[in-house]
Amino acid sequence: MVRDCEDRMRTAHMTTTPVHDFAAYTLTHLEALESESVHIFREVAGEFDRPVLLFSGGKDSVVMLHLAVKAFWPAPVPFPVLHVDTGHNFPEVIEYRDRTVEQLGVRLLVASVQDYIDDGRLRERPDGTRNPLQTLPLLDAITAGKFDAVFGGGRRDEEKARAKERVFSLRDEFGQWEPRRQRPELWDLYNGRHRAGEHVRVFPLSNWTEIDIWRYISQEQIDLPDLYYAHDREVFERDGMWLAPGDWCVPRDGEALQTRRVRYRTVGDMSCTGAVESEATDAAAVLREVAASRITERGATRADDRLSEASMEDRKREGYF
Amino acid sequence: MTAATRPHDLLRFATAGSVDDGKSTLVGRLLHDTKSILADQLAAVERASRDRGLDGADLALLTDGLRAEREQGITIDVAYRYFSTEVRSFILADTPGHVEYTRNMVTGASTAELALVLVDARHGVIEQTRRHAALAALLGVRHIVLAVNKMDLVGWDESVFDSISAEFAQFAKEFDVDDVVAIPLSALLGDNVVDKSARSPWYGGPTLLEHLQSVPVGEDPRRQPFRFPVQYVIRPQSPDHVDYRGYAGRVASGTVSVGDRVVVLPSGRVSAVKAIDTPEGSREEAFAPQSVTIRLADDVDLSRGDLIALESKAPVLTSDLTGTVCVVADRALRPGQRLLVRIGTRTVRGLVHTVIDHLDVRTLERHPDPDALALNEIGRVQVRLAEPVAVDAYHQLRRTGAFLLIDDADGATLAAGMADAPGEVPR
Numbered sequence: 001m002v003r004d005c006e007d008r009m010r011t012a013h014m015t016t017t018p019v020h021d022f023a024a025y026t027l028t029h030l031e032a033l034e035s036e037s038v039h040i041f042r043e044v045a046g047e048f049d050r051p052v053l054l055f056s057g058g059k060d061s062v063v064m065l066h067l068a069v070k071a072f073w074p075a076p077v078p079f080p081v082l083h084v085d086t087g088h089n090f091p092e093v094i095e096y097r098d099r100t101v102e103q104l105g106v107r108l109l110v111a112s113v114q115d116y117i118d119d120g121r122l123r124e125r126p127d128g129t130r131n132p133l134q135t136l137p138l139l140d141a142i143t144a145g146k147f148d149a150v151f152g153g154g155r156r157d158e159e160k161a162r163a164k165e166r167v168f169s170l171r172d173e174f175g176q177w178e179p180r181r182q183r184p185e186l187w188d189l190y191n192g193r194h195r196a197g198e199h200v201r202v203f204p205l206s207n208w209t210e211i212d213i214w215r216y217i218s219q220e221q222i223d224l225p226d227l228y229y230a231h232d233r234e235v236f237e238r239d240g241m242w243l244a245p246g247d248w249c250v251p252r253d254g255e256a257l258q259t260r261r262v263r264y265r266t267v268g269d270m271s272c273t274g275a276v277e278s279e280a281t282d283a284a285a286v287l288r289e290v291a292a293s294r295i296t297e298r299g300a301t302r303a304d305d306r307l308s309e310a311s312m313e314d315r316k317r318e319g320y321f
Numbered sequence: 322m323t324a325a326t327r328p329h330d331l332l333r334f335a336t337a338g339s340v341d342d343g344k345s346t347l348v349g350r351l352l353h354d355t356k357s358i359l360a361d362q363l364a365a366v367e368r369a370s371r372d373r374g375l376d377g378a379d380l381a382l383l384t385d386g387l388r389a390e391r392e393q394g395i396t397i398d399v400a401y402r403y404f405s406t407e408v409r410s411f412i413l414a415d416t417p418g419h420v421e422y423t424r425n426m427v428t429g430a431s432t433a434e435l436a437l438v439l440v441d442a443r444h445g446v447i448e449q450t451r452r453h454a455a456l457a458a459l460l461g462v463r464h465i466v467l468a469v470n471k472m473d474l475v476g477w478d479e480s481v482f483d484s485i486s487a488e489f490a491q492f493a494k495e496f497d498v499d500d501v502v503a504i505p506l507s508a509l510l511g512d513n514v515v516d517k518s519a520r521s522p523w524y525g526g527p528t529l530l531e532h533l534q535s536v537p538v539g540e541d542p543r544r545q546p547f548r549f550p551v552q553y554v555i556r557p558q559s560p561d562h563v564d565y566r567g568y569a570g571r572v573a574s575g576t577v578s579v580g581d582r583v584v585v586l587p588s589g590r591v592s593a594v595k596a597i598d599t600p601e602g603s604r605e606e607a608f609a610p611q612s613v614t615i616r617l618a619d620d621v622d623l624s625r626g627d628l629i630a631l632e633s634k635a636p637v638l639t640s641d642l643t644g645t646v647c648v649v650a651d652r653a654l655r656p657g658q659r660l661l662v663r664i665g666t667r668t669v670r671g672l673v674h675t676v677i678d679h680l681d682v683r684t685l686e687r688h689p690d691p692d693a694l695a696l697n698e699i700g701r702v703q704v705r706l707a708e709p710v711a712v713d714a715y716h717q718l719r720r721t722g723a724f725l726l727i728d729d730a731d732g733a734t735l736a737a738g739m740a741d742a743p744g745e746v747p748r
Contacts, residue, residue: 022537022541022542022543023327023328025541025542025543025576025608026327026328026330026538026539027328027330027331027610027611028328028329028330028331029329029330029331029405029409029410031611032330032331032610033331034612035571035610035611035612036610038571038612039552039570039571039612042552042553042569042570042571042612043552043666045552045553046552046553046625046666069600070599070600071569071612072553072555072569073555073598073599073600073614074555074557074559074561074562074565074598074600075555075556075557075558075559075562075565076557076559156401156403157403160400163400163401163402164398164399164400170732179398182398183733183734184424184425184427184428184649184734184737185428186427186428186431186432186649186723186725186734186737187431187432187719187720187723187737188432188571188720189663189723189724189725191663191725191727191732191734192732193661193727193731193732193733194732195731195732206401207401207403207412209403209405211405212410
């Protein structure tokens with residue numbers, strides 16, 4: 001019926017399209033995304049001298065590492081991974097991180113925010129959040145390691161400043177992003193040329209959405225930290241989020257502790273990462289919850305992103321992930 | 322092909338049109354009506370709209386992500402948006418419409434298979450409409466949708482729609498696109514965007530979303546010659562894979578099977594495909610745009626920048642690259658300029674020999690012998706290459722016919738290029 005109408009309409013006004021039948025030669029959207037990401041990894045390995053991959057144990061960085069393994073199989077991943085450790089970690093995530101790099105045989109580098117606070121190079125923020133403090137240790141680690149390409153797990157659907165960022169994003173020698181001076185990125189001809197001292201941030205997951213990530217985790221049966229799945233945990237409510245108590249995150253007056261069945265949608269800094277109530281105990285169940293959710297993952301659980309309309313843009317300009 | 326037998330695939334498309342045409346509203350409507358805008362995003366937009374003293378939610382604020390864009394109320398840069406339906410996922414490159422942002426339109430269209438061009442039903446086809454359609458066609462976009470917006474403001478007059486679509490069809494005949502479809506709609510009210518409108522009983526065609534869902538993705542790779550730019554050589558040198566030497570890349574076009582006779586360019590050495598490897602196991606055949614690793618039967622010297630093609634359908638090698646470029650940097654392109662040329666995975670030195678002409682995108686006229694091409698200008702150039710490179714005609718094979726001109730000093734991308742058929746003598 002629709003086809004009839006379409007044909008009639010096209011004959012009336014325009015030219016007709018021949019109907020192709022090459023379903024067997026069409027990639028599914030996940031296959032297309034995977035192929036694009038693998039292509040990006042290989043471009044970087046071919047064009048740069050010293051790449052490094054940012055790995056936090058968070059689901060996006062886990063998927064990114066999984067894709068890197070695929071890109072170079074059967075050879076090992078030809079670059080190290082770097083964790084910018086806030087010092088506010090969930091112990092499960094650190095355990096997961098160490099187990100994963102061990103299994104894959106990749107070299108792990110750690111840049112520690114705590115070290116910077118201990119020796120006075122960084123000062124704790126009044127709100128106790130450490131995500132914004134990651135920038136300096138990250139930039140120092142990039143300089144010290146002479147890294148010229150840094151893979152990040154950022155996705156354009158996460159946030160509107162990210163929606164404007166290139167797959168290959170040039171940073172000046174201060175690690176800064178200048179959104180108005182980005183290189184146009186055409187076809188799949190990524191231009192990674194840069195001057196000495198500059199480096200390029202590379203985002204192989206640029207075109208993935210949160211749902212795609214979960215579909216892929218489910219399809220590929222990728223192992224994640226347990227925090228991502230429903231578990232019972234003592235939490236308290238603040239600003240509409242469920243927070244777990246810890247050394248850096250103490251319930252204030254009127255914030256009562258209670259046991260809830262929760263899971264985390266992101267697992268960065270414990271002090272500002274909230275949990276959501278959930279019954280999802282595997283990736284397929286999480287996928288169903290995420291698909292039905294009416295709130296983005298950052299909006300739900302990241303206190304730092306709520307600060308201002310442009311907070312991500314500001315942090316990115318300064319050299320954040 | 323029915324939805325039941327078709328894989329859930331991915332369509333990349335680009336929008337073009339200015340704020341006045343209601344482009345941001347249409348994009349907002351598509352996202353909203355496909356339930357792709359989440360509660361907190363909508364709340365943020367409503368809050369920001371209120372802060373600016375607006376009554377309703379300004380859906381344009383969803384896409385204008387940078388501070389300067391929100392402050393000036395214009396879109397500066399390409400924004401990528403994502404949504405999906407039961408049958409297909411979409412990547413939308415939302416490009417600014419102003420003439421000074423031609424380079425962004427070119428960027429957005431470079432990876433798009435469909436271009437959505439907006440017109441205001443009250444104004445019909447204007448200069449900007451022609452420019453957007455011409456750019457999309459130049460970039461090899463095969464499907465164009467003319468969204469005749471604001472039909473509510475012309476009383477859903479069928480004759481207005483007919484005359485606009487007829488005029489556009491006439492203009493579009495000059496381009497090499499597979500199909501052009503015109504759809505009458507109202508982005509503001511949602512008519513014919515996702516759901517069929519009761520206000521246009523005279524219109525028997527698809528709604529915008531129906532059309533986006535039915536356009537075929539890509540081309541049948543069996544109809545294209547095989548091209549494989551080598552990205553990286555995989556040599557594990559591990560006990561399990563002592564002599565393994567695989568060529569990693571993404572099939573740029575066509576298909577390849579184990580046993581196929583292939584030629585490696587530019588060296589011209591021939592061999593046969595011994596294996597096609599993926600982490601999921603070896604396979605008999607690979608097709609575009611799969612990422613795979615190819616092993617060859619012979620020990621040929623091969624590295625990043627080389628191209629593997631079927632021996633029977635190989636591209637020609639040329640040291641004289643002629644093509645149409647769009648200048649994307651704030652520096653003019655002039656004869657005598659030395660630069661780097663990037664084609665596929667290969668980068669070679671080049672020298673701009675001639676700037677052949679300047680294309681006026683409004684009139685499609687070519688003005689010969691300009692002194693230079695400035696930012697956002699389009700024209701044909703001839704570039705001498707330091708070594709021969711395999712090139713295809715862009716209008717036949719997009720991935721191996723596209724090239725970049727790069728400033729050697731700071732690495733800036735100067736121009737985006739689309740190669741003519743090699744060997745064609747410039748006029």
